[in-house]
Amino acid sequence: MKIPYKFFLLFLSVATVVSCGNADDDVNFAIDPGDGLGEGKPVDECLDLGENDLVLSIQDQYTTPPGKVSVFFKVSDSNGNPVSGLSADQFTIYEQGRNDECFGTISTSESKARISPNSQIFTNNTILVLDLSASVLETSLEELKTASISFVNTVMPTPAQESYKMAIYWFNGENKLHVLNELTPSKEELTTSIEGITEDISNDPSTDLYGAVIKSSEIANDLLNESTEGDKIGAASLVIFTDGTDQASRYKKEDAQKRVDNANPNISFFTIGLGTEIDTQVLTDLGKTSSEFATNKEDLENTFKNISDKVSERANSFYLFEYCSPKRDGSGESNLAIQVKNGSLQGAVQTKFSANGFTGGCE
Template sequence: MHFFSRTFFHLVAALCLLTASTGCGSALTVTRVNSEEKKPNNVWVFFTVEKGDEPVAGLEADDFKIYEDGELVSRFESQQTIQNPEVAAVMYTLLLLDVSGSITDSGQIDPLVDSAQMFTERVGKTQKVGVYAFDGSEKLHPVVPFTETEGAVKGGLEGLRSFKPKDPSTNLHGAVVQGLQVLKEGLDKEKKPLKFGTLVVFSDGADRAARVSREELAEELAKKEYEHFDRFAIGIGEPEELASARLSEIGRDGTEEGNDQAKVKEAFERIASKIEAHSKRFYLLSYCTPARKGQHVVRIEVDTDKVEGKGFLEYTFDADGFGPPPHCDPERKPTFKLDAVEQPEKAK
């Protein structure tokens, strides 16, 4: 019995060493997205903290311990601080709204606009939001381009209340294909190295226009250039229509469905909450390393009473040529290289 216990313990310890980058046996998962080091002795680490599928938000600089080569780096020496992730990252959400005849002719456009306004107000606090609409037409109808201006979003959405579709059919598949393209084009224009995109689609039923087949849609969704986008779907309509739409294939990261038109706002609220949570899991830790030469293993460990469990990340950096002058400023902004970006796992 004792031999088995010792053997099991050593096996677990060995597995911990193999999985040191995210911690072992801990309730928290800490995942490095990117990191950078620059003279005189600045170090930046961009990472996520999660507990299971839930993000861990609200941590501060003192909630982390920094180790280099197994030795704790004092907070006084490191001057560690949490910078606003927006200095290195940008997040875009594209909202696609079904305004086909089944929506506009049934009196559901006003509740839809109200829900979309709530959604954009919430999500727009942490990222840029764009809104496009679709009916049976071949092309999307631009409502609001990607913007951080709340007034512009609200004004654009108000115009949908009197929208009359030129084609009352539903080009759902074509809208998703074009929406992915619009989202990527918007992010490609950004100069920040860390870019995160989210597509949210609302529809009351299946694609009827047949401009893009289900197979063609699946092929587009599987493209590598879109693999790190989060995708959500909201469906409020007749059960048979929603079953035919197969919205869960579009909303890979979350789908809300129902047949009660009065609860469309609740569905939008739940998706908005998931997107908000996604954005709050990111941290940009900046500190001044005491190292002045050679390769070093840095370990960032979550150590706080604010959340139950432990977690850490580890990686190696090069400190050759480090040291003042000038003196290290922990508030200095990073300039992450694009080719060093590692995309984290998507929020669930």
């Protein structure tokens, strides 16, 4: 199928914005790339829905007897920023059977359309990496602990869910990424570990920032691979805090940047910098999804809060949308278009499903 000219122009403009910015760039705007990041295609022109301000990136879809269609996707704006908090009444369903010239609207109430909990098929891991070199321990440890606990409270859901987990690591000048708390869904366990950080936790005053980036990127990739075994779909967020530049000189900046740039696209990278000794350009490059900077320790909690909000928005921009189709066994394959409206913005995506085995009585 040919890509509509308007969509092609939109694609080019979005690609340019995303490639030059410091926004969430893990949204894949390609058509049917085959890599699990964005299945689907632009909606048929017969619907005349207009240009897309929002991008629906299908991650997975399946059908369940007697007639339920489930589509799991991520919603982003045209700048690649995640869109969270959508409800079922903001979606419109269109179906096109083999006897239909164009799509017909399916009533969301009659089809029992809903946004369902996605924990059965989706996992989200967050890795918080803290610089505990001498400068932090001596001047801003209490502020860092308060900010980190606030970060945990924002990112981790209440009550705890097995599909949302976090691990905390720390680094100094050693050629090692230290574990503060293994991956866990427990907010209380993470908080206790942070509260237990003392000034004597580290005996190396140097900073191995690039080593920490390389090692934590490997951990994030391994966790993503483990959490997506079987039929699971997953995402990971890596958040790195530092108050300085790399002093250990054990690894090169180019090698750390390569790990970030070549990482699984479903891993987001965030950086937080404190003080006047940081290199903001380096941290912006390494935090390719987003970066925040605090000029003094009193601003650290707000800076962590800004990043935690973005991490949460990203995790909550994945939706499991389900509805009961009126199509029945014997109707073959049908085209499906899903449109979402959020204020003045709209976007849509098209896919298809098989109604084999469909009967009435869908719940």
